[in-house]
Amino acid sequence: MHPLVHEWSRDRLSHEQRYEVWRNTIHLMAGAAHHMENHFRVTSMKPLLTHVEEGLSQGRYQLFSNGPELSQRVGAALIFCRLFRYFNRASSIEFSQGALKCIQTKLPGDCNYFPAILEIGAGLQSNGRYKEAISLNLQATKEAEEAVERPVSDNQDAVRNQKSAASNTAMLMVNLARAYTHDQQNQRSIKICEKLTEVYTPMLGENSFEVRSTLPILAHAYRDLGDLKRARKYLEKSIEDERKLFGEDYQSPEVRQLAEVYIDLKMFKKARALQSQVVSWAQERYEEDDIDLVLEESILQLYQPTGRSVLSGHRKLRERIEGYKKSLKGILEKGGT
Known part of the structure; x- marks a missing residue:
């Protein structure tokens, strides 16, 4: 459809109607991107990226503006950040930093706080800025560990919140270990992975994504250190575990x-x-x-x-x-x- 038709159609809508259409479109695209990401449908993700960029060009400022569903909009923004990072868009880090700033100033304590930090850290690593990623993840890991160590009542919500805090902490440790490996600090990476496995396996389970993520990192570290037999062992276990969980065709x-x-x-x-x-x-x-x-x-x-x-x-x-x-x-x- 010709761009002018889009403009004419948009001009006929009231401000409230335009916002409603934009909001629904953003959530629809975020859901689609999340689904494609989980199923690694690259050929579908590429054209979606164009639509995401067009949608944001029509209302990027609204994504982090005050109003209803701000937390959901920030969550959508973080999904778009991963999409941008996957296709090497330069705006990935800046966009995730915008999400974090929004949370810090408008949504203190929001559930997207640590995911935003994780996304910034991943973006830094994608750009080869390993020392910055290490610094960011170190600080965030200490903060997340404090949340895990707080006393928890038998209340189901409290238990659920602690498990969420444990998951966030473990993922920050995964990112930290990965950054250490890329920065050739392999012994530190190994120690982080061993600590994660020891402390968080009882909370999250042996088959949790966080615990399983340590295996390829350990393999990478040991391969760099010249211990090929250990590297092989960890990789074979990682692949075997994934196929047990997700099927032989995974x-x-x-x-x-x-x-x-x-x-x-x-x-x-x-x-x-x-x-x-x-x-x-x-x-x-x-x-x-x-x-x-x-x-x-x-x-x-x-x-x-x-x-x-x-x-x-x-x-x-x-x-x-x-x-x-x-x-x-x-x-x-x-x-x-």
């Missing part, structure tokens, strides 16, 4: 990491089998010329036991990268973005 993000460990251990057949799975999943998720699919296919070419195959894979990878460079150059010369 597309575990740790499969690629385990394939890399198998390569380090010179277990080429196993590595290639796993990377073939990753390519198959990527073919379901991405369009044919998507750079992520190209990357996974190129990596598969490298997972061969002979030097000749590796060199051949490198050549193919370079050729495809050069092709993308030429395409990008052509777009820029035409004034594209």
